[in-house]
Amino acid sequence: MAGQPGDEELRGTTSGADRPVPILMYHQIDQVPPRGTPFRELTVDPSNFRTQMHRLKRLGFIGLSMHDLKPYLSGQKSGRVVGITFDDGFQNVHTYALPVLSSLGFTATNYFVSRQIGGSNVWDAEVGVPAAPCMSKLELLEWTAACNEVGAHTLDHVHLPAIPAREAKRQIEDSRKELEDIVGNTVDAFCYPYGDVSENVRCMVEDAGYAHATTTIRGRARPSHDAFMLPRRIARCSDGWMNVLRKCLTG
Template sequence: MRELADAGFSTRSLSDFSMEFTSATAPRPRVCVWLTFDDGFQDVFDHALPVLSRHGFRAVLFLVSDLLGKTNEWQQKAGDITEPLMDEAQVCDWLAAGQEIGSHTRTHPHLTQLPLAEARGELTASKKALEDKFGLAIEHFCYPYGDWNAQVRDLVREAGYKTACTTEYGVNSVATPRLELKRITARYPSRNLKAIWKRLVGRG
């Protein structure tokens, strides 16, 4: 976060993404970054929120709607340790701090492996549950495991989402389809800005 701030990056709401690039009159920031956190882990609340607030940065948190206040059941099935997820009160505090939320389905399934009706249910029910619970429009989605195909993407559109994040590596431009947004994982220490830039443009 400090690196981004020092380099002059500012953050925007994901809702501004279309606006920023489609309106000829909208002021275009020189460098802009959209920050995302998947799954809604409690450690994001404990450790990331204070840092975001300190830098005046805005991020979107993709929540698994059936698991608020519970644990990472989908990862435990794969043998991972149990980690707590943010509860409703923490999500309210996250929103009150000026941060955003989006949907990451109801149960974190591989969407391309589900029957169509079930996949549709994951998309629509999670949107409605979060909207009812927090009283705001849920317009942003993130594919669990980055698992998507054209059919799933069309269901996401049909459910009323305006953007969707994949796990494909890269930056987004005017031409990037809004339901196929690329991202850069910041999980590893080697992924500092210099390393990312080098990988993107092939020079240091």
């Protein structure tokens, strides 16, 4: 009988060099807002997040930041790994996700909007997304102290291909500098706000010195992928555990 997609990966029999690596994309970890709220799907309930991480661990997965995932993305190492990423630097990730990750020995990357550290998701206000605080500087430092990574997500969460090139360059370069000043280390990870990217924007990110960038393109990453166009799998509030597992094993 034919196996289910992903069976060979659960058994660890896929060859290492071309093994696809899932990168999960989360935003907020919090009580899910009422139906009809814009972008409601992007908030995952804390108990669901906890279950997802614990079950991944039980299946032998190690959750890793983009930094820690690098040798797997380049094909140098193989193993049952999953990238854990959060967009926007929300405070509720510090509250609910950080303790879970730490307790399991997982690491993760959070992409911060550098001008909203200690602020909120003002960029989403006009489409009716409820206000949610972003991590403070202190919380960001607690995030990194637990071996998690700080990535950049521009200064102001802008649509990069839609703004003048000079401003896009400033958003990409200055957010890196501002975050590096806070963490006292290099910032290698970038994420395109809204998943908006063009060939020009992609090159600006590489020229700014980042090592890789994630998108909202759906799929798992392979060593053959452009490091500045990495696909991810979105974890939604409506995803049950089996859906999350399927996203880690297929696509």
